[in-house]
Amino acid sequence: xxxxxxxxxxxxxxxxxxxxxxxxxxxxxxxxxxxxxxxxxxxxxxxxxxxxxxxxxxxxxxxxxxxxxxxxxxxxxxxxxxxxxxxxxxxxxxxxxxxxxxxxxxxxxxxx
Amino acid sequence: xxxxxxxxxxxxxxxxxxxxxxxxxxxxxxxxxxxxxxxxxxxxxxxxxxxxxxxxxxxxxxxxxxxxxxxxxxxxxxxxxxxxxxxxxxxxxxxxxxxxxxxxxxxxxxxxxxx
Numbered sequence: 591x592x593x594x595x596x597x598x599x600x601x602x603x604x605x606x607x608x609x610x611x612x613x614x615x616x617x618x619x620x621x622x623x624x625x626x627x628x629x630x631x632x633x634x635x636x637x638x639x640x641x642x643x644x645x646x647x648x649x650x651x652x653x654x655x656x657x658x659x660x661x662x663x664x665x666x667x668x669x670x671x672x673x674x675x676x677x678x679x680x681x682x683x684x685x686x687x688x689x690x691x692x693x694x695x696x697x698x699x700x701x702x
Numbered sequence: 703x704x705x706x707x708x709x710x711x712x713x714x715x716x717x718x719x720x721x722x723x724x725x726x727x728x729x730x731x732x733x734x735x736x737x738x739x740x741x742x743x744x745x746x747x748x749x750x751x752x753x754x755x756x757x758x759x760x761x762x763x764x765x766x767x768x769x770x771x772x773x774x775x776x777x778x779x780x781x782x783x784x785x786x787x788x789x790x791x792x793x794x795x796x797x798x799x800x801x802x803x804x805x806x807x808x809x810x811x812x813x814x815x816x817x
Contacts, residue, residue, distance in 0.1 A: 594745075623804065633792065635804040646802050680745055687803045688796070690736065690753075693746040 594694035615683030708808035725793030
C-alpha cells in the first residue's frame with residue numbers, strides 16, 4: 591500500500607511569489623493535515639482538512655491556505671512568500687479524525 | 703491547550719548501550735501519545751502510540767514507551783541501540799475526543815549512536 595505522497599520534493603521561490611504544494615493521502619484516508627518544520631521553530635500545525643472541509647488551522651497568517659479535493663488529496667498555497675516561510679512542509683493523513691497520523695516525505699520550500 | 707517537553711535536545715550513546723529519551727506533557731484533558739522518528743532528509747515515521755489500554759507500548763524494532771499518567775510522562779527506551787537508530791525522535795500529543803485533532807510536538811531529541 592502506498593504511503594502519503596507529496597510533490598514537489600523541492601521548491602525554490604523568491605519573495606512575494608506564490609507556492610503550491612500537493613499531497614495525496616493513503617488510500618482510504620479522509621483526513622489530511624499540514625505541518626511546517628522550520629529551523630529553530632520545530633514542528634507546527636498548519637491546517638486540517640476532513641471530508642473536503644477545513645476543520646482547524648494553526649497560528650499562521652491567512653496567506654497560508656489550502657483545500658481538499660473530492661478524492662481527498664490536498665493542496666497548500668502560500669501567498670506573498672517571505673524569507674521565513676523557508677521550511678519543510680509535511681503532510682499527514684489519517685483514516686479518520688482522531689486516529690494516528692502518517693506522514694509524507696515533505697516538500698522543502700526555499701524562499702530567496 | 704497541550705504542550706510537550708523533551709528534556710534532552712541531544713543524546714549521544716555508544717552502540718549496544720541502553721537509551722532513554724524523555725518526554726513530559728501538559729494537558730487539562732485526556733490525550734493520545736505518540737513517538738515519531740525522523741531520519742535525515744526524510745519525513746516522520748510513526749514509531750509507537752498510546753491510545754488506551756496497556757500503558758506499556760512496544761515497536762517492532764525494539765523500542766518501548768510507558769505512559770505514566772501521574773507523572774505525565776511518555777519516555778522512550780531501548781535496551782540496546784544500533785548505529786541505524788541514529789535519528790531525531792519527536793514526542794507528540796493529541797487531544798482524545800473533542801474536535802481538534804492536531805498533533806502538538808516536542809522540539810525533538812537527536813539520538814546519535816556511535817560505534
